[in-house]
Amino acid sequence: MRKIALALSISGALLLAACGGSSSSESTDAAKLAAGSGNECTAGKTLNDGVLTIGTGSPAYGPWVVDDKPESKEGFEAAVAYAIATELGYSDANVKWVRTTFDEAIQPGKKNFDFNLQQYSITEERKKTVSFSDGYYTTNQAIVGLTDSAAKGATTLADIKKLKLGAQTGTTSLDYITNVIKPDTEPFVYDDNAGAKAALEANQIDAAIFDLPTALYVSAVEIEGSAVLGQFPADASASADEFGLVFDLENPLVGCVNTALAAIKDSGSLAEITSTWLSSKAEIPVIK
Numbered sequence: 029m030r031k032i033a034l035a036l037s038i039s040g041a042l043l044l045a046a047c048g049g050s051s052s053s054e055s056t057d058a059a060k061l062a063a064g065s066g067n068e069c070t071a072g073k074t075l076n077d078g079v080l081t082i083g084t085g086s087p088a089y090g091p092w093v094v095d096d097k098p099e100s101k102e103g104f105e106a107a108v109a110y111a112i113a114t115e116l117g118y119s120d121a122n123v124k125w126v127r128t129t130f131d132e133a134i135q136p137g138k139k140n141f142d143f144n145l146q147q148y149s150i151t152e153e154r155k156k157t158v159s160f161s162d163g164y165y166t167t168n169q170a171i172v173g174l175t176d177s178a179a180k181g182a183t184t185l186a187d188i189k190k191l192k193l194g195a196q197t198g199t200t201s202l203d204y205i206t207n208v209i210k211p212d213t214e215p216f217v218y219d220d221n222a223g224a225k226a227a228l229e230a231n232q233i234d235a236a237i238f239d240l241p242t243a244l245y246v247s248a249v250e251i252e253g254s255a256v257l258g259q260f261p262a263d264a265s266a267s268a269d270e271f272g273l274v275f276d277l278e279n280p281l282v283g284c285v286n287t288a289l290a291a292i293k294d295s296g297s298l299a300e301i302t303s304t305w306l307s308s309k310a311e312i313p314v315i316k
Contacts, residue, residue: 065077067116069116070117073279073281081140081141082098082143084098084145086127086128087127088127089222089245091241091244091306092106103305104301104304104305107305111292111301112273115288128146133148133158134148134154134158142279144274150270159275159277159278160273161275161285161286163272164272167240167269168239168262171188171236172254173235173255174255176253177231180257182258192213193233194217194237195217196218201237201239204260221246229251239269
């Protein structure tokens with residue numbers, strides 16, 4: 029009987045090999061995929077095998093991340109991150125979050141994340157130090173002021189030029205102030221949006237410039253007595269921002285993520301997430 033069993037075992041192994049059966053390593057790979065640890069595209073391309081490490085702000089603000097808890101999936105970018113992770117074959121348990129400042133993530137050098145999302149506008153200058161995914165959201169710039177500020181009633185760039193303006197360092201909001209508005213006085217620059225909001229509340233500046241969804245959230249939720257006083261034209265040469273995920277330079281994972289992004293765009297999932305978490309442009313006047 030032992031000879032028969034041995035013969036059957038050997039013949040079974042030979043048959044498996046002849047039919048292209050999986051080796052033990054392939055079986056392990058299959059088990060990982062079944063456990064939600066990535067798909068074939070991501071194999072060997074993440075910082076940690078079987079884990080997708082995602083970076084966000086320190087802290088992260090709404091409407092992008094609700095209550096600074098990206099693991100809750102609440103907020104536009106938290107929801108986008110998990111939709112991409114799912115398309116890449118990762119279960120929620122195999123998604124790890126890390127924190128960076130806005131500037132840290134786009135500096136040259138090794139990253140502590142597979143990708144990072146903090147409303148990073150895709151620019152040629154930044155492409156020198158990091159790689160970007162395809163865009164996942166396009167917006168324009170807007171101006172927020174207290175309802176009794178000098179910014180109220182401004183309808184043209186000439187009106188805005190006279191104001192004391194503020195924005196976060198390293199952002200396209202600050203670029204827009206510097207390169208398009210060109211105010212009469214130097215803009216006030218802050219380490220993060222929290223600094224710009226505090227200055228606005230303290231009447232240290234007349235208005236702050238944010239991307240439109242952030243401006244709407246700030247005025248509706250965070251600063252009582254403030255309003256979005258206007259939005260700037262969303263043309264490609266000036267204020268239109270396309271947000272992309274940030275990767276280490278020439279990271280091979282970019283192609284996998286772009287495939288996942290295309291899938292959630294085609295399925296309508298990205299549009300649904302956008303509708304859920306980002307306010308409409310409403311009746312906000314355009315400043316020209």
